[in-house]
Amino acid sequence: MSHTNKLKIFNDPIYGFITIPNPFIYDLIQHPYFQRLRRITQMGLSYLVYPGANHTRFHHALGCLHIMQKAVSVLRFKNVQISEEEENALYVAILLHDIGHGPFSHAMEHSIVEDVHHEEISLLFMHKLNKEFDGKLSLAIQIFKGEYHRKFMFQLISSQLDMDRMDYLKRDSFYSGVEEGKINSDRLIQMMNVVDDVLVIEEKGIYSVEKFLMARRLMYWQVYLHKTSLVAEEILTRILKRAKELHQKGIEVDCSKPLSFFIQNKIVFDDFTDEILNEFAKLDDTDIVGAIKNWQYHPDFVLSELSKKIINRNLLKIKMGEEKFPIEEITKITENFAAQKEISSVEAKYFIFKGKIKNQAYSKIAEPIRILKKDGNLEDVAVLSDQLSLKALSKQVIKYYLCFPKELDKV
Known part of the structure; x- marks a missing residue:
């Protein structure tokens, strides 16, 4: 033997x-x-x-x-x-410590499930493994x-x-x-x-x-x-958001079974049964890549265009600044883009959006x-x-x- x-x-x-x-x-x-x-x-x-x-x-x-x-x-x-x-x-x-990460790590941390940190999912996996390995x-x-x-x-x-x-x-x-x-x-x-x-x-x-x-x-x-990584990750989260929105409207969004489960169901931390944890464990980067390769041919303009941007690395432009960007200017270019592409202003916001990033190498508040x-x-x-x-x-x-x-x- x-x-x-x-x-x-x-x-x-x-x-x-x-x-x-x-x-x-x-x-x-x-x-x-x-x-x-x-x-x-x-x-x-x-x-x-x-x-x-x-x-x-x-x-x-x-x-x-x-x-x-x-x-x-x-x-x-x-x-x-x-x-x-x-x-x-x-x-x-x-x-x-990182076993709870979903596809593309931090990029989609709050997209697959609703506001659940990977550390919380890591702990769920540890508890599940603890049962399997008799408390070890x-x-x-x-x-x-x-x-x-x-x-x-x-x-x-x-x-x-x-x-x-x-x-x-x-x-x-x-x-x-x-x-x-x-x-x-x-x-x-x-x-x-x-x-x-x-x-x-x-x-x-x-x-x-x-x-x-x-x-x-x-x-x-x-x-x-890095601003290019940042904009790519923002597009990726919006692709999944759009896919979920289309499903809610009854529009078919073709993808793998594990990804389809999370598109069709809104999952919060309290929903995590062993069955849902096992579904999460079936998800990885290949599900996302496979989906957006398909979605670039989807009839929905927003889903298709955003997917093409990732697949072809033809990303949105990103402008950085020390001050907040004026709402009036953002509203103006959003309306212009909506008119140009003949889409609603809500759909245009998938392409035009603002945000902020923080960097602090050492915190005096945290454990020193x-x-x-x-x-x-x-x-x-x-x-x-x-x-x-x-x-x-x-x-x-x-x-x-x-x-x-x-x-x-x-x-």
């Missing part, structure tokens, strides 16, 4: 070889819920700007698992007591929810300097080719320590923290909030990144840093944008 070797390795372009620590982690990776992440892009539609940015949530989750293993090793070396059960729970929590995820769920008494474990999963951010900055900068996002995760992990069950960075690691925060700020402006000084005292990195730029990173920057068809006169 043959037995599967569950202690396999993955060859990762960022870290080299990633080892699976035990058979239980292997079984979670092999589960269909987790394998779905191979078909969910990490950076949504950013590949329309950076052609190499086609990596997936699967890559990212494995990367997080790898650096969590390093963090546990470093902390144990510094005499931080972590039991085998706690270690495994940390691996499970970080491996599954119970401690991981406790840590993930921040309910475990050892605070530093939650900070390793979710904080302003967690394993998630360390991996996605390094990975996204690599695949996009944006050098400004590079960080020294090895150095950051080596400088980690725990004081009174709180995660800290030793003082000699302060410059690596400053570099990390600066890289995060630059990656948001240059990649995550604590620096362990040589005298044993703890200090917020923003206070201790001699970099004026770091203090500026704590300030929230807001920019406003307006999207409209390229053929319109300049606004």
Whole structure:
């Protein structure tokens, strides 16, 4: 009788070889819920700007698992007591932290289901898996929810300097080719320590923290909030909104069965039964791409034109500014476009819309990144840093944008 070797390795372009620590982690990776992440892009539609940015949530989750293993090793070396059960729970929590992402990650987070965050769906998946694996995820769920008494474990999963951010900055900068996002995760992990069950960075690691925060700020402006990615994601959410609207009017909108289920039904968090969670688990990027390839030939002008814009990368024009765009001007160009295309002003608003983006690399309100000084005292990195730029990173920057068809006169 043959037995599967569950202690396999993955060859990762960022870290080299990633080892699976035990058979239980292997079984979670092999589960269909987790394998779905191979078909969910990490950076949504950013590949329309950076052609190499086609990596997936699967890559990212494995990367997080790898650096969590390093963090546990470093902390144990510094005499931080972590039991085998706690270690495994940390691996499970970080491996599954993004399992609730829907198609195109953040781009469609509130489009498939109504105002439900991916973290909430991740937790639902964890509870479902916990039943399947006879309660083996119970401690991981406790840590993930921040309910475990050892605070530093939650900070390793979710904080302003967690394993998630360390991996996605390094990975996204690599695949996009944006050098400004590079960080020294090895150095950051080596400088980690725990004081009174709180995660800290030793003082000699302060410059690596400053570099990390600066890289995060630059990656948001240059990649995550890039205006082309932004407008593409806005179009994608409006495509799905239009498909749902057409269905409500009794107009047929052809697509895959999993996507059809969410177009036909308005799902809020309280609706999430095991059956609906299983339907959600059938959804991935291919459902969306397949649908919009079909919808570019749909008789509805709005659905067809928006779909063509994504498929052919012939996107709307986007204009950025420091001030809000005047409502009067937006109304005027909306009316002009509606008359030009012989559509209603409501339909024209699918092509002309405004919004705003925010960038804040470091929050003073959230749990701070604590620096362990040589005298044993703890200090917020923003206070201790001699970099004026770091203090500026704590300030929230807001920019406003307006999207409209390229053929319109300049606004």
